[in-house]
Amino acid sequence: MRIRGLVSLAIAAILVSACVRVAGHDQPTETNGAEPATKWTPPRTPDGQPDIQGIWTNYTNTPFEVFDEKDQPGLYSGDPDGTGRGTGPGFINDSFERKLSKGRSLVVDPPSGRVPIMPWAEEKRNYRLGHIQDDWVNFTAWERCITRGVPGGIFPTGYGSGYQILQGPGYVSIVYEMIHEARIIPLDGRRHVGSGVRLWNGDSRGRWEGNTLVVDITNYNDKGNVATNAATQRVRSIPQSEDLHVVERFTRVDENTINYEVVVEDPKVFTAPWKVAMSLNREPKYELFEYACHEGNHAVPNTLSAGRAKDKAAARAGTQ
């Protein structure tokens, strides 16, 4: 049985002063990680955690970044019309009716709504995107079916943007529909693994600050990507370095909404930290299907095969 927690509304009222700093965001009120000003208090799990369990989705019409006319959507995603919109309701018709909000951008800080990417990282992205026919390492980690990454795995994409959150004593787990990722976050205050252990998705450590789950992630490898999906446009395929440090904040603000915020810091890749904010929307009837990505990965071998066919044709043309 669920026990209603007694959460101090006084604290919520104090913290709410941080609200509404950035306009044009995907959710009606921007909370910047603060407690909501509503009277709604989340139920509690038996071990006292605010209960954020359930099935959540985050399809949206909000674009990832604010569009700049220098942007090259065709280069970033192969889709010239790709920018200026979010994911839409999901391009696989699953018969759910979703009321999608359209805000200015999911990137809420810096206020420009633009991720402060260093030039070398953009050049590396351009090289990779332009050379996917040469080598699988030029694909994003998603196309290789390794991972969509953290936080990349929760950046909304056109399909498979379903997440199941489960909580057991001392743990929160987030099951990502896309590439069957089950992230297990310990809450017992243990230290991060040693610096010799590098991970595609980093090492997650969680704690509750009031009703907010704060997850600190370090120990990344330098092989993954900060974002992998087309809707992230200019940020897609930007590399992550071993210095990547991510802090996520999950706050359930009502029965059907989790405010999700993430601050991404990587001094080797970005000139400043940046922040994404969005809502996760409860969809109890949404089903997470198995996404056996690698098992059915024809994109990588077919793309490489096309590249070798081009090489052969070029060689033939050269000898004629």
Next chain:
Amino acid sequence: MNWLKGASIAVVSAGLALGISQMMRQPVEGQVPDVKLSRTADGKPDLNGIWQAMGTAHWDLLDHHARSGPVLELGAIAAVPAGLSVVEGNQIPYQPWAAAKKKENYENWLSRDPEVKCYLPGIPRATYMPYPFQILQTHNNDILMAYEYASASRVIKMGKTEPPPVDTWMGQSTGRWDGETLVVDTIGFNDQTWFDRAGNFHSEALHVIERFTHKSPDVLDYEVTIEDPKVFTRSWKIQMPLYRRQDQNAQLLEFKCVEFVEELMYGHLRKKTGDEKPFAGARMRWP
């Protein structure tokens, strides 16, 4: 969960039942474990933790003696350890055509075993691969089993479920409690997964019934009934213990093995730069 288990044991050994009576509800008569086991807040056996099989069932479910590994250069490192059968009666009751296919699978292990390509392992193979897995038990709700191998996972839905709409590698698992035992019924498989590295296989008609029962706080009895009328003449059973990982700060790490098989699967399609290091010609002993 270690704090809860530790606290429970300490309290019980001191002869105090104060404050934890809900967690320590009496087990069902006739199935009384010899040690008091920790319970979840709703009185169910507490399976939370990181578990791993020992033994060599991942090599071969049946009796097998030690033998050399397939790659000469790896010497003793990749040799196959001996092991005793985890199958009741040491026999898998294949139909004649299927027995022939199993033999063929064994003889063509490297080209056929889905594990070589880092494919999803299916059930029950995921449980006894040589990697840990974690059980996360929510209250009155779903149970997550997350496997280190290939980031495979499954969410076991408790209670009634709709028939699976599509076939999958990991199947669709439905759970229920039978006294002290978690019973997981899984259907909706495809025919692509194996049971071990010895070529034991099934069809898409596979039906797996697993039973997880505490034998002691740190050991689970794992019993599996396998049914597949397209491949076997009758149902058959696997049984083995699963052990709690006792390592301090045990946690699942990543074994995202796709990266380790890309050269094997796509290497012939990579654009040559001239900087490639040639692979030493590994000598294969078998298959």
